[in-house]
Amino acid sequence: MTPAERQVWNAYPSGAWIDLRSSDAEGNRAANGAEWGSERQVRAEVIAALLTGAREPDPGKIPGVRLAGAHIIGDLLLSDAEVRDKLHLLNCYLPGVVHLTDASTQGLRFRGCDIHRIRAARSKIDGVFELDGSTVRTGLRLDNAHITGQLRLSRAFVSSPPPHKRATESAFEDMGHPYTEEDLKERFLGQQPWALWAGGLTVDGGAFMRGLRTEGGLRLIGATLNGGLYLQGAELRAAGDLALFGDFLEAKTAEFSANFKAEGGIRLRGARIGGVLSFDRAELSAPTRSLHLSHMQVDELIMMPKSIKGEVNLAYSRVGVLFDNPSSYPDRVHLNGTNYESLRGTWTVAERLDWVCRDPGGYRPHPYEQLAAWYRRIGHEPDARRVMLAKQREHRATLRPTGRGWGRMLDAVVGYGYRPWQAAVWAGVLLTIGTVVFGIHPPTQIDPDEKRTFSSFVYTLDLLVPVSLFEQRAAWEPAAGTQWLAWSLIASGWILATALIAGTARVLRPSNPP
Secondary structure (H helix, E strand, O other), rough: OOOOHHHHHHHHHHHOEOOOOOOOOOOOHHHHHHHOOOOOOOEEHHHHHHHOOOOOOOOOOOOOOEEOOOEEOOOOOOOHHHHHEEEEEOEEEEEEEEEEEOOOOEEEEEOEEEEEEEEEOEEEEEEEEEEOOEEEEOOEEOOOOOEEOEEHHHHHHHEOOOOOHHHHHHHHHHOOOOOOHHHHHHOOOOOOEEEEEEEOOOEOOOOOOOOEEEEEEEEEOOOOOOEEEOOOOEEEEEEEEEEEEEEEEEEEEEEEEOEEEEEEEEOOOOOEEEEEOOOOEEEEEEEEEEEEEEOOOOEEEEEEEEEEEEEOOOOOOOEEEEEEEEHHHOOOEOOOOEEEEEEEEOOOHHHHHHHHHHOOOOOHHHEEEHHHHHHHHHHHHHHHHHHHHHHHHHHHHHOOOHHHHHHHHHHHHHHHHHHHHHHHHHHHHHHHHHHHHHHOOOOOOOOOOOOOOOOOHHHHHHHOOOOOOOOOOOOHHHHEEHHHHHHHHHHHHHHHHHHHHHHHHHHHHHOOOO
């Protein structure tokens, strides 16, 4: 053994720290580890031997490998191992691969380290798995792993593996046998490289990734993060379309806030968030879809990003409280099937109406019905009627020419039944015109022997009512110049009555609540 290895070997039974760092702070940075001399080099096989029982612990002591400022030579091979003691590396340089596949370990800490790659698929880590401030240069695999404590990646930098490296490893891990290089290229052509591959990951104590930076996305499909996901201030740069792929993720809370940045889409289709999902002060950008949150369930969704480029999909999601503002959304928003219990924010009705009509697929009835239902629940019936009127107007554009014509007439006369007072206005205008015109040019009495007193107001009103109530029509014959007005009043009366009945029936028609 080298002197450094002997120190580590002797310190293991008591778990004492071995610090190989120099007095030069800049030289102690793990990124400079390749320049360190042999006095700071420790073979990975020595560490693996200690962690797998090569030495007995001192009585009354807690054994473990605690090492600072070391250059770890070779791959750390702990796959399938049962490690009962803790490994704590500080400012260490690991140019090889840390193999933890199918391992069962105690807490693992790599703080401020520079690591080539970590493979820990299906591992069980009883405690904390920490990479705070570390750099992982070719990806971190935690698919189907179980961490009973916390996953810590705060202020870390993780980069995805190059395509050939990713294909070679996956050929053995996923396909079961080696393939030729051409087979591998064909098999993985077009697949997105991931900085963190963690589908099916379970973390009991929460995933803390504040200030994390990545070159490549996070793959968290089906992950269960019981303590929540915390990405405040993180910067995710996708190597493909997605910066985070988290379909069916389950978490207590999820924070993409406090200047969180994503270059690539955030996809959480079918996710279950038991508390708050926050995009407060986030910067989101993607060529097509920046947020895909469809079929999701969340107690509270905070949509207050600093900026967002790319469409948002909230279709068929169930949201308890939606807290947003007028500038929260891009021009394309999918809201069909979205249900929410409460809306919070500084919106006007006009801004909400502009929000619900941004579906790229065109008119959808459900967003209007859901918005109107919410206004009714809070006692704003006039606003609910305004929303439903806007719905009918949008729907009209999808009809055939005859339907659009009838719709425009209903809109103009009674506002599709949501503005019945418009019929009264029209009736008042026509009644005034008829009263004035027939007052100036009174009609001729049909039966001169019958004694009647002419009233232009009553005569006009009798013409407007579809069924004669005052027996004025049969008693008076309009003068030739006013015959057209009489006919127009009779026709207008029928139109007003028909539109009022049709509009009222539309409003009163029972429908299932959204």
